[in-house]
Amino acid sequence: MESLKLENQICFPLYTASRIMVQAYTPLLKTLGVTYPQYLVLLVLWEEEETTVGQITKRLQLETSTITPLLKRMEQMEIIQRKRSDLDERKVMVTLTQKGVDMKQKACMIPEALMESTNFSIEELGTLHALLTKFIQQEA
Template structure:
């Protein structure tokens, strides 16, 4: 049985048997990098008392101010089943408050509390610490982020 070579722009032709190797899997490399990022973020966020997903939600609120839960979910690519408990924990910690819309009872808007807004100042060193941990330059991180964005868009269209 022969294997057909893989034809992909910019990649050398590889037989299927080679493509099946773990060290040729982009998804595995991304998963390993994600786990490593998780460790770096756990350490960087420890003093803030935030998990990485909570940090992302806070970043969205620090950038944009009060937002509907639905918009936060869209920005973070999270469904309401994942986002709702995360926001409840942030509310229990006194960092956000959720308000149901008077016009539409189904819509809930998330607001930063004063404590949540003040936490932004303490979070300012986090991105630079993570950047240092990557060992990459700002330009390399920017290019990687752009490539990953294109990858995400392509994969999203494929499903």
Template sequence: MELLKLSNQLCFPLYALSRKVTSHYLPLLEKMGLTYPQYLVMLVLWEENSLCVKELGCKLMLDSGTLSPLLKKMEDRNLVTRQRQKEDERVVIISLTEAGENLKEKASAIPEEIKCSLQLSYQELDQMRTLAKGMLDKINNLELIRSN
């Protein structure tokens, strides 16, 4: 059965690639004292400055059970604040602190360092991002259709 060969699967090269690419981020993030998931949170907050946990979870495709302990650790490190909305106590707003905002400058070199460490051109990076995002969008749309 050729179809069941590992080399013929879509999932395996994507899984392995994700792990390998992420491993290139780790030494850079260690210098900043961030884990990879914390870096993803910071990327969103550097764009948005503050938003509710639900919105953050949607953007990162993470559930609140995964996100809450992560955000608690980040709050303990004074990178973010968590504040319940007065109008609806169930809604928790995540905001950057000054220390969190200050990390942005340190992180600004990461994309270029990743490009170099992976030995990719800007065109190759853009192609990979476009393909990955297109596939992710298709899967998200299929899931949306199935849930309705």
């Protein structure tokens, strides 16, 4: 049963690396007052200004049942605004508040800070990124 050994599986390192990565982000994101998934929503909004719930779910490949409550928490914190579209009342428009816009400045140092905390070369990071992206595109 070699195949059932924890060390031989690709799934376990993937699962663990993902959790460890979130744990590494957590103290830095705490200074912004957001969680890791909330940070992902911010990354989308810093790129797109105005978007919809559906666009966010597509971009992050998460379900509405995950995103809706998360956005509500971010609205409570006054980081974003949610508003039904006038043109299509099924859609909910999502925009940053000024507070949300301002957070981008502080966030700039986060990616580099974390890059440096790993001893990965540019090549290794590129390889890892390519393999993970390939995996995602195959399965999704």
